[in-house]
Amino acid sequence: MLTINKLSAHVGEEVELRGWLSGKRSSGKIGFLQVRDGTGIVQAVTSRAEVSEESWSAVERVTQESTVRLRGRVNEDSRAPGGVEIHATEFGIDSLTEDYPISPKEHGVAFLMDHRHLWLRSAKQRAALAVRSEVEQAIRDYFYSNGFTLIDSPILTPAACEGTSTLFETDYFDEKAYLSQSGQLYLEPAAAAFGKVYCFGPTFRAEKSKTRRHLTEFWMVEPEVAFLEFDGLCKLAENFVCSLVERVLERCGAELEALERDTAALERVLSPFPHISYGDAIGRLVELGQDIEWGDDFGAEHETLLAADYDRPLMVSRFPASIKAFYMEPDPEDERVVLGLDILAPEGFGEIVGGSQRIHDLALLEKRVSQHKLPRQAFEWYLDVRRYGTFPHSGFGMGLERFVAWMCGAKHLRETIPYPRMLSRLYP
């Protein structure tokens, strides 16, 4: 069956379409029907004088989100979205929809979220999720074409990294298992087998925070590369982010327009990104009147302030060891800080990338495991990576929904994932 996105190749031809009605206007003599089929939207013009009584009756009766079918001629129309409209000669209703819950009028967010399975059909929701789908393929393509092996890390994991308070727990045949928060630990051994690896799947955080930047279930992509040191990591992350933004600009023009996204802001995302140290960032925040000092972690508002100085993503690196994960390699030039990297998106979209060089010295990592009071036994396999043929390596993680929110200019993460899971949201 022909789809709407293919119509422009069939100008002058008689075609048949099936889809849903997304809107109509009628003068009593002429009906203008907006029909969508998932691939696009097209206007079908029906004239009472030209169609059967049955067809005209259908035009009059048809309601929003009814399933429809039509036949007609494809006409060029440069003002129309796809460059065409249809001069319909037949129109029928396959399924008449009554009382569709989502009308063009305003609805509250809770109501829309309760009807997420229907809200998906709305233009802006479709656009945001189409951008998401494109970004996901772009991520796959980036790593595939750069020689990475995809290593799916497990969701069900035995070890609790840093306490269990933000972990979802499940009974695993009389053992306890936890839903993964990151695939990194599982990627590091795989980097010794494949050199360059990545994982990209759902991760979980049982956080009781109700902010616009939190989901309990979200997708994260994490590359890990053997023999890659800190400077190379920064280059990889920058190149990755640039390539994704470029792809979105190249292939999601219609979606960004539907979302009323300012694309000029995205076009400025070019290499090289500005790069400051954590120490300089603290200095800048103090200068801006913030109550923060060396050793403190950034909050969302600090990230926004720092990023506001620049028109492209900001790289911040070399954080105090005390506020970062146990596995981060110390800076050889300043033992108080670690070779960690964050990338802050411009326009207040916050941290999108976090990464580091990993400790590869066994004795140092053992010391860190003990300093962080981690259960040594559960980390033996991870220590093995340093025990048997250890190697410098680095990697980062990027939260998919945060990146998509930035691309779409979405203030809240909940519209960047098909079925969001939040503190009080497990349905539908």
Added chain:
Amino acid sequence: MLTINKLSAHVGEEVELRGWLSGKRSSGKIGFLQVRDGTGIVQAVTSRAEVSEESWSAVERVTQESTVRLRGRVNEDSRAPGGVEIHATEFGIDSLTEDYPISPKEHGVAFLMDHRHLWLRSAKQRAALAVRSEVEQAIRDYFYSNGFTLIDSPILTPAACEGTSTLFETDYFDEKAYLSQSGQLYLEPAAAAFGKVYCFGPTFRAEKSKTRRHLTEFWMVEPEVAFLEFDGLCKLAENFVCSLVERVLERCGAELEALERDTAALERVLSPFPHISYGDAIGRLVELGQDIEWGDDFGAEHETLLAADYDRPLMVSRFPASIKAFYMEPDPEDERVVLGLDILAPEGFGEIVGGSQRIHDLALLEKRVSQHKLPRQAFEWYLDVRRYGTFPHSGFGMGLERFVAWMCGAKHLRETIPYPRMLSRLYP
């Protein structure tokens, strides 16, 4: 840094490499070192007379899985795996490995599974997971290039489809949540928004079975297409399987060779696949002396027997409604059976695809929900898809690990996933 897979473009040049030692032979005067770096494996030849004392000492001391670096000239060698070997002028050990647990001698499976994080480095394990990675990208590419939108379905779900006995349960902020067994129900509403959609992510089954065909956590790909009816579904599934097999043959030659896979069997996987009805399948099984009758479900041994009649995948369709899921569309020509499709892989690799046309009539689906004693309230949102602009649609699911096992000729699913989760296996 140069990687081994790129060496053939540098014949005659002096190069530097880093990697791990996977084997060595030495005559006392000449050392033959097998070095791998994740992208490939190369032999480095060192001559005592030509290298420094330090380099020669390293050649003598180096052990399996030590991290090494070397410098030397790339020579053409048509007998070598990548067509080249290295005439090394410098060789050094970055990290000496002692007592590597996995030696070339035989180990038991439990031992290897306990050391999965190291076992990944072994040649056959690398090959199987490289095939997996290629198949995953091929799946993404297939749907992307055919206009599907990727819709990630949630892992945390409220409703229990068919009892909770095979579901992993977790506490979700004082509600109960279950780990998803399929994204299908979430895809159907999305098909009304995007026409063609798919999901591809981890799914979970808390089954206490300990067979070679079961994992508790596995990846499943599921397309769902609006206005697609049963015959179109069969074509889609066949085309999908053929395209994946073709891609594996085209791009995984080295891996299939390492796995000693009979590729002739895969080359026979061509359209059209044989297609028999469930009724005919029962007849054939009775003919083969099996104790089975109309209304019974197939066991693994029945699948193997049926598939043995053919040299390519076998499509079986039109099953009794009683042994299939509640949402399957009845066959208009025989109300006792539903428009369900299974595809059985040849060579005894079992069912790889299961799909169906879905019921799109609201009243009939309501009746099925009640007949199957499903909690109506939890399915209201799913019924909405029939309530508001219902449409015929179809889809299928394919288990990634089963497909990869077939490609690799692997008898057990556990070697087709980086970190398998099974009844008694949650570590590492």
